[in-house]
Amino acid sequence: MKSGIPFIDRTGADVEVAERGFVRARMPFEPNINHVGIMYAGALFTLAEYPAGLMCGATFDTERFFPIVKDVHIRFRRPASTDVTVEMRLAVEEIARIETEAAEQGKADFAIESELVDAGGVVVAVAEALYQLRSVSAPIG
């Protein structure tokens, strides 16, 4: 599944599964090589960031809520020289908390931690990202 965001779709990234509380996405190696023959850091960042938005779309009522990203901390651990995949999860209880808080207060912060893994199972980067689910009817601060 493509994201519909040109910046992301130019990378060739693909969301393979997006369902309530779970997403898996892949960043292809070839179009995202840097000057020294490994995957460019910005491609890894993109893979660590955007799938959460599609998971939100498969988890929350998109007529009532939309997510924004507030903060991302990414640590590059190993050079990536294959396609890289990521999986993200939101537990049932956390989904309920976010939904209730966003409905009541107009917004709800939530964190996603993820590991980016190469074709050999090596963790090439880890990320902690902070998102906010916002109610479409609440004023944007």
Added chain:
Amino acid sequence: MKSGIPFIDRTGADVEVAERGFVRARMPFEPNINHVGIMYAGALFTLAEYPAGLMCGATFDTERFFPIVKDVHIRFRRPASTDVTVEMRLAVEEIARIETEAAEQGKADFAIESELVDAGGVVVAVAEALYQLRSVSAPIG
């Protein structure tokens, strides 16, 4: 000046000035719009990351040293709906420390803090990035 990295050049980003201890770069708005009409977070990340590499190229002896990025923490403060620019600096004393340490120990960590600014002068994101300058003759750990 283009980066020579396809991922970056596809965004239309441009390094306007790169000299010893200073770089200024620009990310154009139009090709990097997301699904809600603001600049995609990954374009802001890219602008917060890659200019440091070109500053290194204009600062250190590229026959002896090359930089890698280890860690980036980026905070998205405001939506960006224009081109965004960034300036990065390395002080003379810091350049000397990095050079000496990399020559003696094969590597030297250094931090770059940057503000991403829209056409109206509003800071849309702030980033702290950690790089390492490595000696080409040192083993890669």
